[in-house]
Amino acid sequence: MRGRLTGYWLFAPAALWLALFFAVPLYSLVATSLFDPDGSVLTGYDVAWAFGNFPDAISEYWRPLVRSLVYAGIATAICLVLGYVLAYAIAFKAGRWKNLMLVLVVAPFFTSFLVRTLSWKLILADDGWIVNTLQFVHVLGDDGRLLATPVAVVAGLTYNFLPFMVLPLYAALEKLDPRLIEAASDLYASPARAFWKVTWPLSRPGVVGGVLLTFIPAAGDFINAELLGSPNERMVGNVIQNLFTTTGDYAAAGALSVTLMLIIVAMVVAYARTSSTEDLV
């Protein structure tokens, strides 16, 4: 018979790794955020319970912080619309093309994130056909551009995190019994009504999962802002990264990082109250 302890032994190595290199570091990060702000990498830091780091960091960097949440929010909303259409098409309309379409959804993962993001510089280039077309129809002025604008950053974020939205949505829609939708229309529900009363509520676990998997990495991302934006589009990730690696202001970087984490945890808890972690994992 299986020993009662077998489960613990099997789980222990992974748990230990996650505890040591995920949970303990979070504690170190919180400690870092309370460092004496007068310390430096050279002289060393003391944990001085300097809670003042938080208001200091937020008052100095609230713009990139808010910008991150706004850009990530817009990108998530667009991803939800595009992702829902695509997941619905794959689940119910694709027929024998289903597998091919699923492979194409994950195809972006097969090549490098940074290299793909750089190719958006070419797509949105000042003399590219998208900019030229938009200038032609006067959406953009004659010297208007897309690169180095919030549009480019949000487009990049949307593109990069769209598969994370499609996959959970598809998983939820695939489980949905199409006979339920038929039953709704047999009972004289219009297609729109059938969608809002049957399909949408049943796909909710996928919506919750997809929104979280899209919003969280998008809010922390700084690659799109750096490569496709200008300093005016700088997101909180850019600031944290610079403070840690270039400026060496660990106290402010830690405070900002903890703030971002707390905001995201608060949003996740508020949003995902309906589903337990067991459902998500």
Add this chain to the structure above:
Amino acid sequence: MTPLQRVGRWIGDHLVLALGVLVIVYLVVPIAIVALMSFNDSSGSRNVYKFQEFTVSNWANPCKPEGLCDAVSTSIQIGLLATIVATTLGTLAAFALARHRFRGRSGANMLIFLPMASPEIVMGSSLLALFVAAGFGGQLGFWTIFIAHVMFCLSFVIITVKARLSGLDDNLEQAAMDLYATEAQTFWRVTFPLVFPGILAAALLSFSLSFDDFIISNLNAGQTVTFPMFVWGAAQRGVPMQVNVIGTAMFVIALALVLAGGWNQRRRATAKAA
């Protein structure tokens, strides 16, 4: 159904599919551009984000830009090591969660879920904070990146393998036991082969996550340069076209592996049916 309704139905049916295909195009076009640019001759121009002239020289000399192939080799080494460790530990943990009852399961699920729900910048900076606090601030490099990669791959391995395990029909294991297979025989002859596709998928996922990671690696890399870090550094000056060669090669290899896996599965299914 009136003819008008029928036309509406037809449009409704095909409109969704057409829109879905457009979204797919949005996802795939940048990859096509990476492939196209891998054949671009950028030598005559300062604008590296425009196709100038066709050449195969980037493919013939992929290692020409200084440091590129070193970075790729570093990424492959870290990727392979992190994949092996994460897949092993993660598979064991998935078995524990799917097959064994033990106390603290909700805590365990939380520990697995949280890394996936944390922004990379937070995980990266907290690891850096730990390494610095523990006095390893000067030894950042290959091994600190490896530790980080195993950490963020673990959760993905666990959920992938666990999903495969919980979808498994345990009648087959029961049958093996009924036919006097020992527990070890049942495991190696029945359970493991059935779970193996899930383990393989988890390993592929781990490798691609590791190979592609920038944010966490960059914070914990010290002087070590991985492929994404090379691209990041090069992007400030104008990327060499060989970067697109690497990107395209990665894509082709990964696609081939996935298609081969799918083809193999279908072949087995037809063999079983025959």
